Amino acid sequence: xxRELEIEAKDANLDTVLDLVNGQLEALDCPSGIMIKMxxxxxxxxxxxxxYAYGDKVGMAKIITETQDDxxxxxxxxxxxxxxYNPLLKEDPDVTLSAEERQIGGLGIYMVKxxxxxxxxxxxxxxxxxxxxxxx
Amino acid sequence: xTINTKQEGTQLTISLEGRLDTVTAPELEEVIKEKLHGxxxxxxxxxxxxxxxxxxxxxxLSAQKVMNRQGSMVIRNANxxxxxxxxxxxxxxxxxxxx
Numbered sequence: 001x002x003r004e005l006e007i008e009a010k011d012a013n014l015d016t017v018l019d020l021v022n023g024q025l026e027a028l029d030c031p032s033g034i035m036i037k038m039x040x041x042x043x044x045x046x047x048x049x050x051x052y053a054y055g056d057k058v059g060m061a062k063i064i065t066e067t068q069d070d071x072x073x074x075x076x077x078x079x080x081x082x083x084x085y086n087p088l089l090k091e092d093p094d095v096t097l098s099a100e101e102r103q104i105g106g107l108g109i110y111m112v113k114x115x116x117x118x119x120x121x122x123x124x125x126x127x128x129x130x131x132x133x134x135x136x
Numbered sequence: 137x138t139i140n141t142k143q144e145g146t147q148l149t150i151s152l153e154g155r156l157d158t159v160t161a162p163e164l165e166e167v168i169k170e171k172l173h174g175x176x177x178x179x180x181x182x183x184x185x186x187x188x189x190x191x192x193x194x195x196x197l198s199a200q201k202v203m204n205r206q207g208s209m210v211i212r213n214a215n216x217x218x219x220x221x222x223x224x225x226x227x228x229x230x231x232x233x234x235x
Contacts, residue, residue, distance in 0.1 A: 011158050011159055012159075014157070014158060014159055015159075033216070033217055033220075036186060036187045036217045037217070037220075039187060040187055040188075040189050040221065043157055043158060043189045044189060044190060047158045047189075047191070095224075095225055095226025096226055096229070097226075098229075098230065099197060099200045099201055099204060099230045099231075100201065100204070102197060102230065104190070104193070104194045104197060107190045107193060107194075107225055108189070108190035110224075110225070111189075111190060111221065111224060111225060114224045
């Protein structure tokens, strides 16, 4: 099942994006633990676009979800036309540091990487294209 | 998200319901800023929290840093999914989590 959503990239629209992904996962009887992890991953990626892709302006994000049922899995693509940015080049945070030494940056994308089975980034025709896949 | 607070002397309990995410984390940050002054014990009850995103972790970390200076903080009733998030991000070693 293929679904596309084009929406203003802002925090207030997070629920609409999550509804789309949750609906797709529910239709496939996705285990709730995986639904929760995917919700965290989708939030991190959408919010990254909302906060950073267009500087202070609000721009558009396109989210394409595609599910498969044998084996079950979901593929989600996030597309924006903002500042070129490959989040996969960000160094993983040191998760062994103490509270005082801890820098919080980079934790979101790290959580995404730990959740999904596949993640890739490309920049094509002025667009950031980030794709994730999770089997379940 | 619903935020309930209970203050007994210098002990503050914050009970959360819902999702601790990008949209709701600033609300918690506001409550913490307002109520933490003079507290020596902070209890964060996550019993009804379904998940915590990095924005939520950021707020928990800053509360922990404040409490390291003025007392102690404990996390209670985190569910399995939330515990997994704490685990992956190394927060299990930073936060004082009661099981």
